[in-house]
Amino acid sequence: MxxxxxxxxxxxxxxxxxxxxxxxxxxxxxxxxxxxxxxxxxxxxxxxxxxxxxxxxxxxxxxxxxxxxxxxxxxxxxxxxxxxxxxxxxxxxRRGEKVTVDIPVTLTGEVAPGAVANQEATSVSVEAEATHLPSALEVSIEGRGPGEHVHASDLVLPKGVALLTDAETLIVNVSEPVAQDLGEDAEAEAEAGSEESAEEAPAAE
Missing domain, CATH: 2.40.240.10 (Ribosomal Protein L25; Chain P)
Incomplete structure (x- = not known):
């Protein structure tokens, strides 16, 4: 830095x-x-x-x-x-002094088609020399598919930087598209079905 x-x-x-x-x-x-x-x-x-x-x-x-x-x-x-x-x-x-700081985590690349990357943690805690702090840590999600995960232990740290965040902390969870989209489609289909039923129903005498 x-x-x-x-x-x-x-x-x-x-x-x-x-x-x-x-x-x-x-x-x-x-x-x-x-x-x-x-x-x-x-x-x-x-x-x-x-x-x-x-x-x-x-x-x-x-x-x-x-x-x-x-x-x-x-x-x-x-x-x-x-x-x-x-x-x-x-x-x-002081120069040479080690400090504890939170470093932001940024994502690079694109997940596989049909997958969605969910960033569960935007920063991690590390210890490093005050004059050699990384400005950010990058995680590549290029080509990752549903079911893949990135934990804090998977982060590549610069020399002299020690991870303090729990190694099992989930950073990125790659999944299938959220159910909300499917729910919206189902709702649209239900509305279309209701309209068709109304059109087919006989008029009251």
Whole structure:
């Protein structure tokens, strides 16, 4: 995972009013915590931070008044309507330090004709060095047919990454088309049958 270098400023004002002023100045309020140190309240540049935080567990190298801080993005709070970033929680890490994070699982390829892939788990928990976290884990479902499964133990992990999620956790279940489609067809046939019966029934005298 590539590091993103950002210049940050220490915040001395807090509260909703201060947060609004920071956002008007195109800055994102954030806090850094971890390793037993006092939390650092900072402001990050909006555009660069939004770009860097697109990936899960983004690693940031922050320049705070000439001092370098290495931190992982742990939580992002967004405006529910505009989806802009309102606040970020960051976890202090050290080079070579191992951390526990949730990594998203993405599917690649197409299942066999007549099959449907159901993703039962969208992420797994792993342990890896903070500076070598994968941005995602890929699972190929190419050509898989009904009845095939992919478990957490089937995931191919990069070197140095250890799986913490239970190995038997179901990631993908490949099945036949869901019964809902069949139910809709049956309902349509039943309606057609009712209409035919109504047409054939003799008119009342």
């Amino acid at each position: 590539a590091e993103n270098k950002l210049a940050a400023q220490l915040r001395t004002e807090f509260g909703k009013g201060a947060a609004r002023r920071a956002r008007r100045a195109h800055q994102i309020p954030a806090v850094i915590y971890g390793h037993g140190a006092e939390p650092l309240h900072i402001a990050l540049p909006e555009r660069e931070t939004t770009r860097a935080a697109r990936n899960a567990n983004a690693l940031l190298t922050l320049d705070i008044q000439g001092e370098e801080h290495l931190a992982l993005v742990k939580d992002i709070q967004r405006d529910p309507v505009l989806q802009i970033i309102e606040h970020i929680d960051l976890l202090t890490v």
